[in-house]
Amino acid sequence: MNEALLFPGQGAQYEGMGRDWAQVHPVARETFREASEALGFSLEEACWSSGETVHRTDVAQPGILVTSVAIVRVLESRGLDLASVPLVAGLSLGIANKFLEPVAGAVLARILVLVFIILFIQKWPRGLFPQRGRAAEG
Numbered sequence: 425m426n427e428a429l430l431f432p433g434q435g436a437q438y439e440g441m442g443r444d445w446a447q448v449h450p451v452a453r454e455t456f457r458e459a460s461e462a463l464g465f466s467l468e469e470a471c472w473s474s475g476e477t478v479h480r481t482d483v484a485q486p487g488i489l490v491t492s493v494a495i496v497r498v499l500e501s502r503g504l505d506l507a508s509v510p511l512v513a514g515l516s517l518g519i520a521n522k523f524l525e526p527v528a529g530a531v532l533a534r535i536l537v538l539v540f541i542i543l544f545i546q547k548w549p550r551g552l553f554p555q556r557g558r559a560a561e562g
Contacts, residue, residue, distance in 0.1 A: 439471075
């Protein structure tokens with residue numbers, strides 16, 4: 425059997441994302457803790473509390489990334505060999521974000537560290553090339 429990894433993009437966030445993984449798997453819990461330290465606020469609280477907080481871009485983007493990385497780290501701890509996964513893909517909203525799509529794969533390939541990516545997202549939450557005009561407003 426061949427595995428494939430598909431990473432969600434912004435718009436896939438939901439209240440409680442990653443909570444079930446973090447409650448059961450210490451490596452997922454540690455991933456959220458690491459991200460919270462880098463962000464300077466509790467990503468767990470922001471993602472797992474009720475309300476609209478999880479839908480804010482400054483929470484949704486790192487939340488989706490960290491949830492994805494946490495799940496992959498759990499799978500790795502259970503024997504998944506990332507080098508043997510023949511297909512890795514990511515979804516994204518907007519043309520400008522196509523440049524940032526490989527971010528989750530880069531984290532998993534250990535090219536970039538999770539903390540750097542989180543800080544980048546916090547600094548430029550709309551990407552390097554934010555949309556302008558009517559397309560960005562609609």
